[in-house]
Amino acid sequence: MQITSAVLKNDEKAIFGLRELYRKYGYSQYKMSKFEPYDLYVRNKDFLVSENIITFNDASGKLMALKPDVTLSIIKNSDDTENFVQKVYYNENVYRPDKNSGTYKEIMQLGLECIGKIDTYAISEVLMLAAESLDSISEDFVLDISHMGIAKPILDSLGLSHGAKSEILKCLGEKNAHGILAVCERENKDSAMLSALVSTYGAATDVLPKLDALSVPENEGAIEELRRVISVLERCGFGDRIRIDFSVINNMNYYNGIAFRGFIKGLSAGILSGGQYDTLMHRMGKKAGAIGFALYLDMLENLEGNSRDFDVDIVLLYDENANMGALCEMVGILTQNGKSVMAQRSVPEKLKYRQLLKLSEKGVEVIENNA
Amino acid sequence: MKTMLNIALPKGRLGEKVYAMFEKAGFECPSILENSRKLIFENEEKGVRYFWVKPSDVAIYVERGAADIGVAGKDILLEYEPNVYELFDLDIGKCRMAIAAKKDFRDDPQKTLKVATKFTNITKTYYAKKGRDIDIIHLNGSIEIAPILGLADVIADIVETGTTLKENNLEVIETIVPISARLIANKANFKFKSSQIEALVAALKCDGGKND
Numbered sequence: 072m073q074i075t076s077a078v079l080k081n082d083e084k085a086i087f088g089l090r091e092l093y094r095k096y097g098y099s100q101y102k103m104s105k106f107e108p109y110d111l112y113v114r115n116k117d118f119l120v121s122e123n124i125i126t127f128n129d130a131s132g133k134l135m136a137l138k139p140d141v142t143l144s145i146i147k148n149s150d151d152t153e154n155f156v157q158k159v160y161y162n163e164n165v166y167r168p169d170k171n172s173g174t175y176k177e178i179m180q181l182g183l184e185c186i187g188k189i190d191t192y193a194i195s196e197v198l199m200l201a202a203e204s205l206d207s208i209s210e211d212f213v214l215d216i217s218h219m220g221i222a223k224p225i226l227d228s229l230g231l232s233h234g235a236k237s238e239i240l241k242c243l244g245e246k247n248a249h250g251i252l253a254v255c256e257r258e259n260k261d262s263a264m265l266s267a268l269v270s271t272y273g274a275a276t277d278v279l280p281k282l283d284a285l286s287v288p289e290n291e292g293a294i295e296e297l298r299r300v301i302s303v304l305e306r307c308g309f310g311d312r313i314r315i316d317f318s319v320i321n322n323m324n325y326y327n328g329i330a331f332r333g334f335i336k337g338l339s340a341g342i343l344s345g346g347q348y349d350t351l352m353h354r355m356g357k358k359a360g361a362i363g364f365a366l367y368l369d370m371l372e373n374l375e376g377n378s379r380d381f382d383v384d385i386v387l388l389y390d391e392n393a394n395m396g397a398l399c400e401m402v403g404i405l406t407q408n409g410k411s412v413m414a415q416r417s418v419p420e421k422l423k424y425r426q427l428l429k430l431s432e433k434g435v436e437v438i439e440n441n442a
Numbered sequence: 443m444k445t446m447l448n449i450a451l452p453k454g455r456l457g458e459k460v461y462a463m464f465e466k467a468g469f470e471c472p473s474i475l476e477n478s479r480k481l482i483f484e485n486e487e488k489g490v491r492y493f494w495v496k497p498s499d500v501a502i503y504v505e506r507g508a509a510d511i512g513v514a515g516k517d518i519l520l521e522y523e524p525n526v527y528e529l530f531d532l533d534i535g536k537c538r539m540a541i542a543a544k545k546d547f548r549d550d551p552q553k554t555l556k557v558a559t560k561f562t563n564i565t566k567t568y569y570a571k572k573g574r575d576i577d578i579i580h581l582n583g584s585i586e587i588a589p590i591l592g593l594a595d596v597i598a599d600i601v602e603t604g605t606t607l608k609e610n611n612l613e614v615i616e617t618i619v620p621i622s623a624r625l626i627a628n629k630a631n632f633k634f635k636s637s638q639i640e641a642l643v644a645a646l647k648c649d650g651g652k653n654d
Contacts, residue, residue, distance in 0.1 A: 242528075340507075
């Protein structure tokens with residue numbers, strides 16, 4: 072049976088397209104079970120979007136969790152090698168609390184991870200696939216790129232208290248320049264570098280020359296890496312879609328390198344999120360590095376163009392006198408032309424159809440044509 | 443057609459002040475001043491569409507992208523923690539979030555403190571930082587009478603001049619945080635309308651600011 076694109080919803084279309092894309096670049100699908108021991112998440116709870124996890128006791132009494140995240144499981148089961156890069160993608164449901172409703176939600180996540188020796192090529196490939204993924208959903212997308220290794224030394228050099236540091240990080244994420252000034256004033260610290268950091272954003276070509284202003288001895292390597300990666304992406308033809316934006320902040324306890332977010336016009340929040348997380352790998356006892364991203368495909372439901380104009384192509388009316396064999400045959404004939412057909416005795420309320428047909432002894436007559 | 447910038451303004455006195463700043467910055471929309479029951483106003487030439495919403499709802503409109511930008515009090519931002527950019531402190535609508543109590547109130551640190559407030563999140567965070575155990579009582583209005591009737595020991599509320607407190611024989615005992623109106627933006631929409639939003643912020647910074 073052939074599947075027409077009319078059957079597929081936005082997210083389903085995206086999933087098939089993206090799986091094919093990742094497969095082409097040598098990524099293999101990672102399949103995992105629905106549950107993981109709760110331990111895994113407790114030890115790394117700050118890495119998760121929320122601390123709230125659905126737990127239950129399995130048959131042996133062990134405390135298990137319905138997975139809130141896929142990355143931790145992949146790391147746990149990965150080989151610890153620095154000789155090559157393991158490339159996997161996944162398409163799994165995760166369970167997280169919804170801020171607005173206060174209940175848990177099942178979220179479909181599609182993502183990929185590179186684990187092993189992470190070099191400029193690996194980073195660039197992941198970013199390029201992130202851009203390709205967004206592009207396959209909509210041409211009107213933006214990929215924001217930042218590097219945690221640029222902001223971290225600037226922050227560390229100020230010697231801020233833990234509380235003030237997290238306030239500053241929050242302000243950076245909000246592009247809140249006046250907030251940064253207020254905290255620095257209160258703590259009696261120089262705000263010049265942080266102000267430069269929060270106000271440096273925009274198209275990659277405009278921002279690249281300004282990066283020198285953010286340079287301190289400890290972040291030169293990071294700035295250099297950002298430059299290298301951007302130049303690779305420009306060669307791949309994504310130059311005009313890429314923006315450098317230091318308001319992209321990943322948790323510094325887990326992430327160390329490139330950080331990025333993807334946005335699609337028409338969606339009110341970022342649909343893609345990713346970064347390099349060597350620090351998390353080391354915390355989990357692995358020597359290798361890693362980088363990856365996840366796409367929140369459930370958001371595609373809100374993308375315009377998803378609503379159907381018609382519920383069905385043809386409504387075929389029949390009455391009690393109709394020959395059931397003839398009716399069955401007629402439905403068969405009509406569907407063979409690729410049309411959807413709904414046989415009914417009377418027209419259901421509020422149903423939108425293209426054509427209304429009636430089966431009688433004489434044959435089929437057209438009663439109404441809508442399109 | 444020009445892409446329009448959707449701007450959520452808080453209904454009421456603060457919103458009118460904010461609109462005056464936007465007007466001064468060159469983003470006027472004269473139809474807004476006509477007395478009508480309409481809620482949406484457009485000026486296609488300037489590429490702006492204003493709408494009036496309940497002040498506490500501005501952050502929701504912006505977070506969900508129905509508005510590209512909006513103006514909300516810092517109190518609302520701290521209470522609901524919407525995932526938005528906070529681009530500019532408009533420096534109007536200034537007041538503070540404070541703890542107030544009856545004039546003769548003496549705090550007994552051995553007891554759980556009963557706090558009445560509309561702003562439960564801000565209050566919880568404030569006392570959690572101090573390590574104080576509290577019993578939070580969520581009220582929707584007339585917070586000032588809670589200590590008078592013995593419903594609560596103290597209240598956490600917005601204080602502008604302090605007149606209401608004085609008239610009810612209450613006084614501020616601690617300030618939690620100063621409040622003013624902030625320009626916020628939807629993070630995703632900002633990517634696609636950044637030049638328009640930046641132009642507006644820049645104009646507000648030089649023309650509209652500090653006219654309180």
